Amino acid sequence: MKVLGVSAFYHDSAAALVVDGTIVAAAQEERFSRKKHDSAFPAQAIDYCLEAGGVQLADVDHIVFYDKPFLKFERLLETYLAFVPRGFQSFRMSMPIWIKEKLFQKSLLKKEFEKYDDTIDWEERLLFSEHHLSHAASAFYPSPFEEALVLTMDGVGEWTTTSAAIGRGNELRIVKEIHFPHSLGLLYSAITYYIGFKVNSGEYKVMGLAPYGEPVYKDLMLEKLMDLKEDGSFRLDMSYFNYCTGLTMTNDKFAELFGQPVRQREDDLLEQFHMDMAASVQAVTEEIVSRLIKSLVAETGIKNVCLAGGVALNCVANGKLVREKLVDNLWVQPAAGDAGGALGAALLTYHYHKGQPRPVDPSKLDGMQGSYLGPGYDQDEIERRLTACGAVFTSYETEAAMVDAAANLLADEKVVGWSQGRMEFGPRALGARSILGDPRSEKMQKTMNLKIKYRESFRPFAPSVLRDDVADYFETDVDSPYMLLVDKVKPEICREMSEEESKLFGIDKLNVARSDLPAITHVDYTARVQSVHRETNPLYYDLIAKFKSLTDCSVVINTSFNVRGEPPVCTPEDAFKCFMGTEMDALAVGNCILHKEQQDESLRIDYKNAFELD
Numbered sequence: 001m002k003v004l005g006v007s008a009f010y011h012d013s014a015a016a017l018v019v020d021g022t023i024v025a026a027a028q029e030e031r032f033s034r035k036k037h038d039s040a041f042p043a044q045a046i047d048y049c050l051e052a053g054g055v056q057l058a059d060v061d062h063i064v065f066y067d068k069p070f071l072k073f074e075r076l077l078e079t080y081l082a083f084v085p086r087g088f089q090s091f092r093m094s095m096p097i098w099i100k101e102k103l104f105q106k107s108l109l110k111k112e113f114e115k116y117d118d119t120i121d122w123e124e125r126l127l128f129s130e131h132h133l134s135h136a137a138s139a140f141y142p143s144p145f146e147e148a149l150v151l152t153m154d155g156v157g158e159w160t161t162t163s164a165a166i167g168r169g170n171e172l173r174i175v176k177e178i179h180f181p182h183s184l185g186l187l188y189s190a191i192t193y194y195i196g197f198k199v200n201s202g203e204y205k206v207m208g209l210a211p212y213g214e215p216v217y218k219d220l221m222l223e224k225l226m227d228l229k230e231d232g233s234f235r236l237d238m239s240y241f242n243y244c245t246g247l248t249m250t251n252d253k254f255a256e257l258f259g260q261p262v263r264q265r266e267d268d269l270l271e272q273f274h275m276d277m278a279a280s281v282q283a284v285t286e287e288i289v290s291r292l293i294k295s296l297v298a299e300t301g302i303k304n305v306c307l308a309g310g311v312a313l314n315c316v317a318n319g320k321l322v323r324e325k326l327v328d329n330l331w332v333q334p335a336a337g338d339a340g341g342a343l344g345a346a347l348l349t350y351h352y353h354k355g356q357p358r359p360v361d362p363s364k365l366d367g368m369q370g371s372y373l374g375p376g377y378d379q380d381e382i383e384r385r386l387t388a389c390g391a392v393f394t395s396y397e398t399e400a401a402m403v404d405a406a407a408n409l410l411a412d413e414k415v416v417g418w419s420q421g422r423m424e425f426g427p428r429a430l431g432a433r434s435i436l437g438d439p440r441s442e443k444m445q446k447t448m449n450l451k452i453k454y455r456e457s458f459r460p461f462a463p464s465v466l467r468d469d470v471a472d473y474f475e476t477d478v479d480s481p482y483m484l485l486v487d488k489v490k491p492e493i494c495r496e497m498s499e500e501e502s503k504l505f506g507i508d509k510l511n512v513a514r515s516d517l518p519a520i521t522h523v524d525y526t527a528r529v530q531s532v533h534r535e536t537n538p539l540y541y542d543l544i545a546k547f548k549s550l551t552d553c554s555v556v557i558n559t560s561f562n563v564r565g566e567p568p569v570c571t572p573e574d575a576f577k578c579f580m581g582t583e584m585d586a587l588a589v590g591n592c593i594l595h596k597e598q599q600d601e602s603l604r605i606d607y608k609n610a611f612e613l614d
Helices: 043-053 069-083 088-102 105-114 131-140 184-194 203-212 218-225 252-258 272-300 315-323 338-353 379-389 399-411 444-453 467-473 506-511 538-551 572-580
Strands: 002-007 014-019 022-028 062-065 126-128 147-153 160-168 171-179 226-228 234-236 304-308 329-332 416-419 433-437 462-466 485-488 526-532 555-560 586-589 592-595
Touching: 002 043, 002 338, 014 043, 014 338, 022 043, 022 338, 062 105, 062 338, 105 126, 131 147, 131 160, 131 171, 131 304, 131 338, 147 272, 160 184, 160 272, 171 338, 184 203, 184 234, 184 252, 184 272, 203 272, 203 315, 218 226, 218 252, 218 272, 226 272, 272 315, 315 329, 315 485, 315 526, 379 572, 379 592, 399 416, 399 538, 399 586, 399 592, 416 572, 433 444, 444 506, 444 555, 462 467, 462 538, 467 526, 526 538, 538 555, 572 586
Parallel strands: 002 062, 062 126, 147 304, 304 329, 416 586, 462 526
Antiparallel strands: 002 014, 014 022, 147 160, 160 171, 226 234, 416 433, 433 555, 462 555, 485 526, 586 592
């Protein structure tokens, strides 16, 4: 049975193909269109999935959309009615779009699929899942658990903002829900907006900024903004928020409560206040997630936990669950946001609605294949494409020779673009489309942020570490293949700050080396860890192993292969353009290695301002 899952029209459109229960392919539209968080119908992602599966759309048994537009429209109407007469301008602006496009999404989807084949009855073949059920399915079905508690948290689906489900075998049922407008995801987005970052994009900046501040507003947030119960359920005081009916996330009452107006522009100075707000909402998030998990585990007795939804990308909160042993085992869907809903919708249809079995293979990490589910390119095609770009490269005869060369570049403190194998599905770089560096370098974090990623200097970089060596560097010795757990760096490799250094505040903390691996150690002595497993990515594993043989360090810096505002690269051409638009030193694509000094200077491009800021 072949099932195609689709998410579209809000943000992070994607497609995923499941054949007889196996995930064959999955990709986000942004990787092909080069428009970050692209919400358009994912035509190119669908084309890729069909090609990867060797099928025509006519061969697909069911196409499943990841949510139900009519329920969303119902929520919109009821919300406006509840807040009348406030919000008329927002109502007036949104209704034409809903009536013209979103309310009739089934017709819109049918028209798109008729472009592939107009002889098929798409009315019969097109199904619709529920938003949070799609998220829950994306987390449970690929997980390594026969039975699991599934917690889904995001901004909002149709009505649901938080849901708890129980998965057993091929069964999955939601048992508890919190409904709009009470949303942890929207609370986090409100603070994101308030301190001057873009909603649905800048939330991870807030998480990265939080360690520079203190959670001095946590109690005020819990006292004024919400009513939080012991079991983690909550209700927001909507008199402080504007997202139900307005054009902003927060209102004047919110600004009065915290004593400052909204930070309007990203180039305005980030003050200690903004760092403290970030630290406070992060602390509130961790508190809510911890309470939810504690109460749900106590109620169900299930200690295998799966997470999905945008809040599940909060790797700091995830790491706390593991370190405090609130769960026995934690598995987080790597494409936890709306893109993953496409995959969940397909898996839900196959296993739950069609009653197909779900065998769990204990010899595998999970069913995601390392999340390497996107396009890959063979050596001949790579060389042809790079030649057409005008690139100058050395083509090594074997992968081992290429790995040796790339590892030596890293050991010489060169920044290396790494485009290998199938592209990752989800927002994290996992060693397929990555920019790599030496974590021992004290200058590398600032260099990579300002000269290569063209982004804020405070943002941390993640370490990729050989799975067997995780315990040598980090306190919690667990699998973290998808870079979705933050852990403490081991005290043995940390450096004690001087009395003068310990008095520093805010961004001044940035330049203090915290460990023997300063480029990946955040200001709170943590790191967002990716454990690298030979069985899912042998080439990346071999690269780090070779780097270890040269340096006695089995960790490399790993950040996504893009600049700020650009989606991660997909094709060899994308990789070459990004390489030529930044100050990367070298690029490894397939068995080809490119050195910046050997390239035609006329091919350099200005990448710093090429994309809209995220």
